[in-house]
Amino acid sequence: MLCSLTVSFLFGFAYSEKENKKADQNQKVDQCFTCHKEIDNLPKDFSENDIHRHANLSCSSCHGGDPNSDDQDVAMSPSKGFVGVPKRKDIPKFCGKCHSNINIMRVFQPRIATDQVEQYYTSVHGKKLLAGDENVAECSSCHTAHSILPAKDPRSSVYALNVPNTCNKCHGNSVLMKNYNIPVNQLEEYSKSVHGIALLKNKDISAPACNDCHGNHGATPPGLKSISHVCGTCHVSNMEYFNATRMAKAFEEQDFHGCEQCHGNHGVQKPNDEMIGVGKDSKCIDCHTEGDKGFAVSKKIYSSLTQLKNGYNAANAKYLEVRQKGMNDVEIGFQLQDAKQALIQSRTLIHTFDTTKVVAKTKEGIEFSNKASLLAQKEIDDYSTRRNGFAIATLAFLVFVIALYFKIKDKEKKTS
Ligand code: HEC
Ligand code: HEC
Ligand code: HEC
Ligand code: HEC
Ligand code: HEC
Ligand code: HEC
Ligand code: HEC
Ligand code: HEC
Ligand code: HEC
Known part of the structure; x- marks a missing residue:
């Protein structure tokens, strides 16, 4: 109850409209919005999708004033709490009136954090705004003022x-x-x-x-x-x-x-492998020179990576040949996958800058690609053997058919 009182007090119209609606239909209208719309004086960036408008907040929830009066002088009177257009340096506090107040935010959306203003003042933007620099971003620079949407909404400026x-x-x-x-x-x-x-x-x-x-x-x-x-x-x-x-x-x-x-x-x-090693695209030689440990490590890691990469590429070429010929590729595929995994892991392991660790992993990969290569070669050889076998068989068959033909011809001649 206390909470709802605070909220009705702060939001003036907005919250009480919700409550009044039940008791007293259409007696209260948001006069701020009504008049501004009528005289075609809504802010340039105004959108009906604005989250605050969706939450039934009034113009006065942010700008203050009396939303129940249709008299401009009364509605926008400082005595009714009207603050007008906030100066840039005051905007964090202006939004923070609600966004730093856990009691208010809890009523509407308990999931929204209430630390934006506090966080903001730790940023370069916040520190400079405090120091009087008005070029930096304040809340409405990133969120807009009148078409604010949750970050998850694809139309939001902060999506x-x-x-x-x-x-x-x-x-x-x-x-x-x-x-x-x-x-x-x-x-x-x-x-x-x-x-x-x-x-x-x-x-x-x-x-x-x-x-x-x-x-x-x-x-x-x-x-x-x-x-x-x-x-x-x-x-x-x-x-x-x-x-x-x-x-x-x-x-x-x-x-x-x-x-x-x-x-x-x-x-x-x-990234690519040329970033390591001692070639011209290596990052290492920006700081390391021949003779120091970094240089030697870089060279060694590069050579072990290259060995794995070349082994993998050669095995992969054979694998493709096997597939093209429609031979059994299942086991080769598994071995290659493991080799590729080892290559990926080696590239991450580079960041240990420890030759032993990288080389242990590249060795694993090289074993897998060697196995894949051997299996693939066997399939390719079998294919050739089978193809040669087939050719010989076909030739033998052909010879047999021809022989048969002459034999029959011969028999026909004899019987006639
Ligand atoms: C009967 C019409 C009317 C009502 C009601 C009204 N306004 Fe205005 N408002 C105007 C007009 C006209 C202007 C521009 C002329 C001016 O600044 O006096 C204006 C200007 C403003 C400005 C810009 C002030 C500036 O310094 O540039 C803000 C902010 C504003 N209104 C907010 C509100 C809020 C909040 C409410 C409700 C509490 C409200 N208005 C109610 C007509 C109205
Ligand atoms: C979420 C808080 C918030 C709400 C709700 C809000 N405003 Fe504003 N308004 C601001 C801020 C912040 C500025 C100053 C920054 C800027 O101009 O972008 C501003 C600036 C303005 C200005 C001067 C700049 C301009 O674009 O013309 C007018 C007029 C204005 N508001 C009117 C309204 C009216 C009318 C409504 C209700 C339909 C409304 N505001 C609702 C926060 C709000
Ligand atoms: C992958 C992380 C990352 C992303 C994405 C990123 N930044 Fe940065 N940004 C950094 C880092 C790291 C620095 C350097 C900080 C330092 O050296 O103190 C930096 C520096 C800056 C600086 C200081 C000036 C400069 O250029 O060094 C600005 C301004 C900046 N970023 C703005 C942006 C903007 C705008 C975007 C989006 C277009 C962006 N950043 C995206 C990480 C990132
Ligand atoms: C309203 C204009 C504006 C917007 C919008 C804005 N910035 Fe800035 N930002 C500034 C200005 C001005 C500075 C101060 C530059 C300085 O002091 O070096 C700054 C400073 C920074 C710095 C510190 C640069 C440094 O000196 O190291 C970073 C990082 C940064 N902004 C990132 C961002 C990111 C990320 C976004 C978007 C999410 C963003 N800014 C949006 C104006 C803006
Ligand atoms: C430099 C740009 C920038 C500034 C300045 C800025 N915000 Fe944000 N704000 C963002 C971004 C980006 C997100 C969304 C991040 C996400 O969740 O993807 C966000 C999210 C939010 C959210 C959603 C809840 C949350 O914390 O994620 C709120 C509320 C919010 N901002 C309020 C404010 C207030 C109040 C200020 C002024 C003190 C402010 N913002 C200043 C960029 C900014
Ligand atoms: C009168 C109180 C109030 C003021 C002042 C206010 N807000 Fe809000 N704001 C809310 C409430 C309440 C919600 C949650 C609405 C909902 O989700 O139904 C909200 C939601 C938001 C969201 C969406 C958060 C999300 O990701 O769901 C952003 C962003 C935001 N406000 C930014 C601002 C900025 C920027 C300002 C200042 C220009 C501001 N608000 C001023 C009450 C306020
Ligand atoms: C928010 C998470 C995130 C942060 C922070 C981040 N990254 Fe990334 N990074 C990714 C994602 C996701 C990808 C994959 C992008 C893609 O699909 O190509 C990626 C890709 C990369 C790649 C390419 C990897 C590859 O194998 O192609 C590099 C290198 C990289 N990031 C370095 C960095 C650096 C350096 C920073 C800090 C300055 C950084 N990342 C910060 C998420 C992040
Ligand atoms: C001394 C130089 C150096 C530093 C420092 C460095 N990297 Fe790398 N990074 C490399 C090299 C070299 C590669 C491997 C390129 C290759 O062989 O493809 C690489 C590859 C990567 C990749 C792609 C491979 C993978 O692991 O998916 C990512 C992502 C990456 N680095 C992120 C980072 C991040 C994050 C940091 C900081 C913690 C970082 N790097 C620090 C040199 C560096
Ligand atoms: C920005 C400069 C810089 C870059 C780029 C750089 N290093 Fe280093 N590296 C250093 C410094 C500084 C040390 C520390 C030297 C020391 O402690 O004596 C170091 C140390 C090392 C060490 C440990 C040496 C030891 O004595 O134990 C290795 C290994 C190493 N780097 C490898 C590399 C590799 C590989 C690359 C390229 C992928 C690389 N570094 C890129 C600056 C760099």
Whole structure:
């Protein structure tokens, strides 16, 4: 009861309309909305789908004022609590009136968290807004003010597929960003990355959008000390392996950013074996030189990977031949699958930067591909034997038929 009183008080019209409706049909109308609609003065971004409108909140729930009066001067009078259009720096508090209040949010949607404002002030946006920078994002920059939808709704400005464009309104705007010493190419780079292609092209929402790495409201996603650890929230094994290495410790000390050092951040590309080793595309030779341990390890890992890859490719070519000839391919397929699995695992195990571990795995893979290769060769040989056998049999048969023909001819001649 107390709770519902608080809510009716805060939402003025909205909640009481719900209650009044039962007692007193159509006596109370949202005069704010009615008048603004009539005079064609609804906000530019207004949408009937707005979540607050769906929840029966009035214009006055956010802007204050008296929603029961059809007199403009009364309805929008400061004495009735009207606050008008909030200044940008005040918007977090403006939304936080409800979104930081667990008692209010619980009544409507207990599942919605109430920490957005608190989180927001830990972000670069929040800190700078507090310091008076009005170019940064506040709540309505990302959510809009009058067409707000839950993040799960594909039409929402913060739906995974739409987030990159929402951020890019500012981060791709070189005029707005010119006084900050940061690039404006995040979306451009991201769109060409494995993550961007997966999300934007293939609509795979398990791939990270901007907010999955940077956090929705906070500076970094929950539970992370630094954004340089963000990749490990999804690529768990890579992170575990890497963190246990001597190199990771050296990276921390020298303030290198773990995964980014080799993979980048916005432009992460599909990796290939040439990233390791000592060839010109190797990442390792950026920091390691002939004679040091990293260089030797890199060379060794590369050669064991290449050996497995070549073995696998050769076995796979034979496997395809066997299939084409319609021979028995089942067991070969199993062996090849295991070889491929070992190859994939070896590429993840690279992150231990430990030759022993990688080589143990590539050896396993090489054994599987050798087995597959042998089995395939046997099928191919059997096929040839059978084909040769068939040819000989056909020839013998032909000779027999011809002989028979002459024999019959001979007999006919004799009887005639
Ligand atoms: C009878 C018509 C009428 C009613 C009722 C009314 N408004 Fe308005 N509202 C206007 C007009 C006209 C303007 C623009 C002229 C002005 O600023 O005085 C306006 C302006 C506004 C603005 C922009 C103010 C600014 O500083 O730019 C807001 C916000 C607003 N109304 C909210 C509300 C809310 C909330 C309610 C209900 C509590 C409400 N209005 C009720 C007619 C109305
Ligand atoms: C969820 C809270 C919320 C609700 C509900 C809300 N507003 Fe707003 N409104 C804002 C915020 C925040 C701003 C300032 C940011 C902006 O302009 O995008 C704003 C700005 C405005 C402005 C000035 C800017 C413009 O686009 O013209 C008007 C007028 C206005 N609101 C009217 C209304 C009316 C009328 C309603 C009811 C139909 C309403 N608002 C409902 C939060 C709200
Ligand atoms: C830089 C952009 C950005 C800013 C600024 C921002 N949000 Fe969000 N917000 C998001 C994104 C992105 C999501 C959705 C994440 C998801 O679940 O996919 C979200 C989700 C939400 C949700 C849904 C519940 C939840 O926490 O996931 C609420 C409520 C919310 N924001 C309110 C606010 C409020 C209040 C502010 C101002 C203090 C604000 N947001 C500022 C981007 C932003
Ligand atoms: C008067 C209280 C109130 C104010 C002020 C308010 N909201 Fe809300 N908001 C709610 C309620 C209640 C809901 C849940 C509605 C529902 O799900 O039925 C909600 C839902 C949302 C959602 C959807 C959450 C989800 O994922 O389901 C977002 C996003 C959001 N609000 C953002 C904002 C922003 C941004 C502002 C400020 C511009 C704001 N709200 C101001 C009460 C408020
Ligand atoms: C309204 C414009 C605006 C929007 C929308 C916006 N930002 Fe920002 N953002 C800024 C400005 C301005 C800065 C301050 C730049 C600085 O100080 O380097 C900033 C700073 C940042 C920073 C810190 C940059 C640094 O200096 O290290 C990150 C990260 C960031 N934004 C990510 C995002 C993400 C992710 C989104 C979308 C979910 C987003 N922003 C949406 C304007 C915006
Ligand atoms: C895969 C994770 C990831 C994704 C996705 C991502 N970022 Fe970043 N972003 C990072 C990392 C890591 C940094 C570097 C932080 C550092 O070095 O301190 C960064 C840095 C930034 C910066 C600071 C300036 C700069 O370019 O270094 C901004 C602004 C930014 N990101 C915005 C965005 C926007 C906008 C998007 C979406 C188009 C996005 N990010 C997507 C991980 C990501
Ligand atoms: C929200 C989860 C998530 C985060 C955070 C994330 N990734 Fe990814 N990553 C994925 C998914 C999903 C894919 C698979 C995309 C596809 O289908 O091609 C992927 C693919 C990759 C690939 C290509 C793998 C391959 O075999 O083709 C690399 C490399 C990669 N991510 C590195 C990173 C780095 C570096 C970071 C941090 C800067 C990062 N990821 C952050 C989910 C994530
Ligand atoms: C010192 C360089 C280096 C660092 C640091 C590094 N990687 Fe890699 N990463 C590589 C190389 C080399 C490959 C293998 C390329 C190949 O052979 O295909 C690779 C492959 C990958 C792959 C694809 C193979 C797989 O495991 O699915 C992912 C995903 C990946 N790295 C994520 C990460 C993440 C996450 C981090 C941080 C914890 C990280 N990497 C740190 C060099 C690095
Ligand atoms: C950004 C620079 C950088 C890159 C790129 C880099 N390393 Fe390192 N690596 C280091 C540093 C710094 C150390 C620590 C050296 C030390 O402790 O003496 C290290 C250490 C190592 C070690 C341990 C050496 C020891 O003495 O135990 C190995 C192995 C290694 N790196 C392999 C690699 C491989 C393989 C690659 C390429 C996939 C690579 N590194 C790429 C900087 C880098």
